């Protein structure tokens with residue numbers, strides 16, 4: 001935890017709660033760790049910006065030399081506005097790009113994620129180099145909802161359709177020089193390595209392929225009981241696989257990875273306040289209601305994801321088993337569900353909270369501000385603050401005003 005109690009109090013004093021806080025040195029350390037990914041024949045680190053598209057985060061990663069994985073044309077625009085050269089951005093999207101012509105004309109790399117997308121690309125850009133995303137037939141995620149490989153997933157071109165992809169490429173004179181797979185988030189490292197090997201096998205059938213992007217999905221421990229994937233270990237394994245591939249084929253492939261979570265998850269938290277404490281009797285539960293919940297940290301309600309929760313200043317109080325909930329009129333607005341089961345309550349052992357206590361929800365740098373249910377119950381979007389080296393707190397996104405909540409409604413005002 002990068003915030004001291006005094007800093008959390010300063011955040012509340014200056015910006016109010018709930019408020020996201022990101023830590024520059026933790027972000028930088030995570031990026032440097034990923035930049036050291038072992039490789040045999042060249043390496044590119046793409047930041048999956050969907051995890052946290054804040055301008056401040058993008059600027060930091062730009063300065064460190066990262067490239068970008070964008071999942072929509074809007075993300076492409078955001079990355080360009082942050083200063084990324086289009087050639088450092090790859091668009092990997094579920095949706096066929098409406099503005100494909102202009103995206104590619106700008107120099108953005110396009111990764112065709114279906115046969116339709118490949119055909120659209122081929123019609124507009126015959127004779128070019130192209131990239132395809134393959135569903136290699138196996139996936140793995142922290143839950144089924146974050147698994148994007150295998151027959152139950154619509155992501156990428158199914159591996160058995162590779163010949164159709166090659167035929168489409170031939171029809172439009174495309175050279176398939178880049179191949180991509182991404183099989184889930186919170187992927188089991190054993191499955192990740194296995195799929196990477198399978199992906200190399202598929203790349204072996206694409207004679208023009210020079211670059212293999214193996215996606216992101218590396219597990220990150222937010223809770224003490226969880227275990228992070230060791231990028232050095234995975235990378236060393238892949239390095240050997242790439243060297244073996246050269247032995248077999250004479251081809252040297254450049255490797256890319258595109259983590260989101262691993263670069264930002266533990267560099268962010270939400271500073272919040274206990275707004276009420278209620279209980280449901282002797283056989284029931286104690287609930288601490290916070291001013292943050294699914295509107296800032298949706299992952300627990302969506303996946304049963306676990307985030308650390310610290311009640312600050314509670315030392316010396318009686319311990320209690322407490323269910324933390326958010327302020328929304330929604331029974332699913334729960335911050336402490338059972339792991340992997342958003343419907344079950346899992347009380348945490350903490351000092352008994354009191355109204356007004358400061359609380360820090362950790363592990364909130366990835367898919368929290370980016371994936372929030374903002375404005376539910378008309379709560380305004382929370383601000384974001386960068387905790388700079390030296391302890392300075394820099395506002396990077398203001399709290400939304402009430403007028404902004406309703407500004408696009410026709411007939412307002």
Ligand code: LLP
Pocket residue numbers: 048050051069092146182184185186215216217218258259260261262299366367371
């Ligand atoms: N590449 C592609 C094509 C992706 O779709 C994703 C994530 C990533 C890379 C980065 O995956 P990461 O390293 O962050 O696991 N919202 C979920 C995870 C689903 C993300 C979807 N795509 C979460 O809160 O954990």
